[in-house]
Amino acid sequence: MYVAVKGGEAAIANAHALLADRRRGDRAVPALRIDQIVEQLGLAVDRAMGEGSLYDKELAALALVQARGDLIEAIFLVRAYRTTLPRFGYSQPIETGEMLIERRISATFKDLPGGQMLGPTFDYTHRLLDPSIVDGAVPEPVTREADTAQAPRVTDMLGRQGLMEPDGETDPDREVGDLTREPLDFPLDRDLRLQALARGDEGFLLALGYSTQRGYGRSHPFVGEIRIGEVDVEFDVPELGFTVNLGRVRVTECQMVNQFKGSAKVPPQFTRGYGLVFGQAERKAMAMSLVDRALRAREFGEDIVAPAQDEEFVISHSDNVQATGFVEHLKLPHYVDFQAELDLIRRMRADHDAAEMQEAAE
Amino acid sequence: MNAVAQYNFAYLDEQTKRMIRRAILKAIAIPGYQVPFSSREMPMPYGWGTGGVQVTASIIGPQDVLKVIDQGADDTTNAVSIRAFFAKVAQVETTTHTAEATIIQTRHRIPEKALGQGQILVYQVPIPEPLRFLEPRETETRKMHALEEYGLMHVKLYEDIARHGRIATTYAYPVKVEGRYVMDPSPTPKFDNPKMHMSEALQLFGAGREHRIYAVPPHTEVVSLDFEDHPFEIQHFEEPCALCGASQVYLDEVILDDRGGHMYVCSDTDNCEERRAAGHVGALGADPMEAAE
Numbered sequence: 001m002y003v004a005v006k007g008g009e010a011a012i013a014n015a016h017a018l019l020a021d022r023r024r025g026d027r028a029v030p031a032l033r034i035d036q037i038v039e040q041l042g043l044a045v046d047r048a049m050g051e052g053s054l055y056d057k058e059l060a061a062l063a064l065v066q067a068r069g070d071l072i073e074a075i076f077l078v079r080a081y082r083t084t085l086p087r088f089g090y091s092q093p094i095e096t097g098e099m100l101i102e103r104r105i106s107a108t109f110k111d112l113p114g115g116q117m118l119g120p121t122f123d124y125t126h127r128l129l130d131p132s133i134v135d136g137a138v139p140e141p142v143t144r145e146a147d148t149a150q151a152p153r154v155t156d157m158l159g160r161q162g163l164m165e166p167d168g169e170t171d172p173d174r175e176v177g178d179l180t181r182e183p184l185d186f187p188l189d190r191d192l193r194l195q196a197l198a199r200g201d202e203g204f205l206l207a208l209g210y211s212t213q214r215g216y217g218r219s220h221p222f223v224g225e226i227r228i229g230e231v232d233v234e235f236d237v238p239e240l241g242f243t244v245n246l247g248r249v250r251v252t253e254c255q256m257v258n259q260f261k262g263s264a265k266v267p268p269q270f271t272r273g274y275g276l277v278f279g280q281a282e283r284k285a286m287a288m289s290l291v292d293r294a295l296r297a298r299e300f301g302e303d304i305v306a307p308a309q310d311e312e313f314v315i316s317h318s319d320n321v322q323a324t325g326f327v328e329h330l331k332l333p334h335y336v337d338f339q340a341e342l343d344l345i346r347r348m349r350a351d352h353d354a355a356e357m358q359e360a361a362e
Numbered sequence: 363m364n365a366v367a368q369y370n371f372a373y374l375d376e377q378t379k380r381m382i383r384r385a386i387l388k389a390i391a392i393p394g395y396q397v398p399f400s401s402r403e404m405p406m407p408y409g410w411g412t413g414g415v416q417v418t419a420s421i422i423g424p425q426d427v428l429k430v431i432d433q434g435a436d437d438t439t440n441a442v443s444i445r446a447f448f449a450k451v452a453q454v455e456t457t458t459h460t461a462e463a464t465i466i467q468t469r470h471r472i473p474e475k476a477l478g479q480g481q482i483l484v485y486q487v488p489i490p491e492p493l494r495f496l497e498p499r500e501t502e503t504r505k506m507h508a509l510e511e512y513g514l515m516h517v518k519l520y521e522d523i524a525r526h527g528r529i530a531t532t533y534a535y536p537v538k539v540e541g542r543y544v545m546d547p548s549p550t551p552k553f554d555n556p557k558m559h560m561s562e563a564l565q566l567f568g569a570g571r572e573h574r575i576y577a578v579p580p581h582t583e584v585v586s587l588d589f590e591d592h593p594f595e596i597q598h599f600e601e602p603c604a605l606c607g608a609s610q611v612y613l614d615e616v617i618l619d620d621r622g623g624h625m626y627v628c629s630d631t632d633n634c635e636e637r638r639a640a641g642h643v644g645a646l647g648a649d650p651m652e653a654a655e
Contacts, residue, residue: 008437008438008439008441008442008443009442009446011439012439012442012443012446076403076407079403080403080404080405082403083402083403083404084369084375086375180400181400182400183398183399183400183401183573183574184573185398186499186500186501187501312498312499312500312501316500321403321407321408322408322571324407324408325407325408325409325410325412325571326408326409326488326571327409328407328409329407329408329409329410329488332409332410332432332440332469333432333433333438333440334433334470334549335433335614336433336434336470336471336533336550336551336612336614336629337470337532337533337534337549337551339551339612339613339614339615339629340532340533340551340552340553340597341532341533342615343532343597344530344532347528348526348527348528348530351527
């Protein structure tokens with residue numbers, strides 16, 4: 001006997017209770033504290049902040065715990081909170097040239113003013129699992145004061161010789177685009193494109209960036225510079241008539257330098273791809289700068305032949321909160337539509353079988 | 363202070379609601395035209411009806427009575443969840459009765475009972491662009507709408523007929539609104555398309571992930587695309603509803619065992635319950651819910 005399914009409400013409440021239980025796990029094990037996450041899972045916190053587009057370590061850490069470590073779920077939690085926040089205005093552009101640098105490397109010059117600083121990198125670690133870190137004491141690291149004044153951006157140094165495309169001029173009266181407040185309208189200006197990439201999924205951008213290296217939209221990239229550190233955020237308060245320093249944020253900036261043979265309008269020079277992400281997120285910043293450069297194909301009159309160069313394709317699919325929602329919504333009931341398809345297939349099958357019978361009879 | 367108190371009435375801030383209402387007004391002024399709007403991240407995932415939820419949140423007032431259905435039913439989990447959301451953030455009265463509701467948010471169905479003046483039907487839309495699967499680029503489809511260039515859609519329907527002997531689109535069946543815009547009715551079965559035509563209710567469509575809102579105002583012509591020699595037709599079921607005996611309604615097939623046993627029941631649960639309350643009985647007897655208890 002068929003029983004109409006009722007009680008969705010009770011089922012949902014019970015599912016939530018079970019989820020809370022599984023999130024907490026064995027009660028004999030101490031619960032994670034937010035400060036532990038902030039301090040010891042910092043790169044996960046950084047990713048949740050970056051793709052969540054909200055610089056708040058505690059909230060990102062809370063989201064990570066609440067999401068049971070599922071990064072995309074954590075990013076979604078941060079975004080859903082961010083969207084409810086009032087918008088006071090837009091900060092002044094941050095000046096990465098005046099960054100308090102913790103890591104700075106260039107792959108294009110062996111040495112350069114300000115020097116290279118490895119900083120806290122996995123790059124030269126041997127990937128051997130190390131059980132001793134679980135409760136081993138960690139010695140204090142060696143530190144030195146960064147010489148900010150002596151570390152100009154590599155791209156600026158090349159720019160002075162005219163070999164590097166300049167930053168470009170923006171009309172000072174032009175309002176910066178905001179994809180969280182206006183619907184995207186293709187084709188995009190670069191400010192909106194960079195915004196979309198900055199909050200885009202690391203895995204997606206990584207794969208697209210990788211594809212350009214393997215020949216799908218080749219861009220001859222070199223890492224001009226990667227720098228990680230803290231920058232001041234300044235806010236222009238119209239009532240006061242001067243800018244106010246709101247504090248510092250940690251960012252990762254990557255300037256990819258790309259060979260360009262020149263076109264009818266532009267002489268041969270190096271062009272750039274740009275990546276800027278909250279926190280320490282080098283892989284993301286590098287992938288972003290590769291994809292940014294690939295997406296400038298139209299601007300440079302290059303043939304658009306690869307997925308990474310296709311703005312609508314890349315930007316429409318780079319947001320993992322949107323992507324996961326639409327992919328996962330397939331698990332919601334679709335039986336009304338499926339019924340319609342079932343009916344169609346049955347009718348077509350009946351036609352097909354009748355035609356075969358006819359043929360067999362002839 | 364409880365958590366809900368930190369949020370505005372119906373969750374969205376007034377600024378956002380105003381922006382969405384403007385988009386809705388524009389959509390009503392140009393029936394079938396997709397109006398871009400700045401969709402917000404909602405506390406439920408994209409694909410779960412964020413567009414519909416934003417539309418409902420923008421138009422709902424304290425006096426409204428809300429009904430939410432998914433697949434025609436009031437008790438599917440997502441319908442329950444969205445109804446509970448508005449009961450919590452807007453403290454509105456909710457109902458399962460179609461006639462009592464002032465706003466009905468729906469996914470994949472239009473209620474069987476004809477809607478009346480003053481009612482608003484809010485559709486959750488996954489892909490608002492009817493031309494999307496023929497042309498993936500927004501820049502192109504926008505041009506096609508502007509130039510009223512809908513030949514591609516007719517070619518697609520024609521190819522269906524040439525290949526399969528019939529139009530092989532069973533849901534999200536394209537319609538032309540007021541003789542101008544080709545519109546996606548959302549993935550409702552084509553069975554529901556005729557209900558959109560000259561409806562007394564206002565029909566609003568929200569696509570959150572795709573940032574689009576569109577509308578069919580009351581008493582608007584909505585015509586399903588077809589050909590003279592292959593006129594549009596809706597699904598017909600061989601059997602009536604096993605619970606209430608209704609025919610001329612959309613039915614769900616329910617599998618009863620692993621030997622091919624099945625039954626058909628109303629997709630619109632409210633309509634089915636009302637019919638049974640009025641004494642209509644289907645083939646599978648009295649009241650299976652009571653029998654099960």
